[in-house]
Amino acid sequence: MERLQNYAWPGNIRELENVIERAVINAPDAILRVELPEAAMLVRNENKFLEEIEREHILRILEKTGWKIAGPGGAAEILGINPSTLRSRIQKLGIAKPWVRTR
Numbered sequence: 001m002e003r004l005q006n007y008a009w010p011g012n013i014r015e016l017e018n019v020i021e022r023a024v025i026n027a028p029d030a031i032l033r034v035e036l037p038e039a040a041m042l043v044r045n046e047n048k049f050l051e052e053i054e055r056e057h058i059l060r061i062l063e064k065t066g067w068k069i070a071g072p073g074g075a076a077e078i079l080g081i082n083p084s085t086l087r088s089r090i091q092k093l094g095i096a097k098p099w100v101r102t103r
Helices: 002-006 012-026 039-044 050-064 075-079 083-093
Strands: none
Touching: 012 075, 050 075, 050 083, 075 083
16 A cells, blocks of 8 residues: 555556556455556656656656557556557657667
């Protein structure tokens, strides 16, 4: 419960809703286990501007999803926001997919 209260919730109530829903679906028994892998990282960055933290968070999620924005398992779903909203945030924050070098 303390981790839930201390988490920055960059995705707001939608992110909280998704985290709880995911925990309920994945619960093997009556004990609810909520995973917040990035909570510590967001707390440590308290001196950064909110926009910088948001940019880093979105970038991590995009990398985690292989830059998939929409659809099941996409970054928008994980962040709990509409795909068009995510695309808008990506553009505003200047996030660009890194080039993959091939031989």
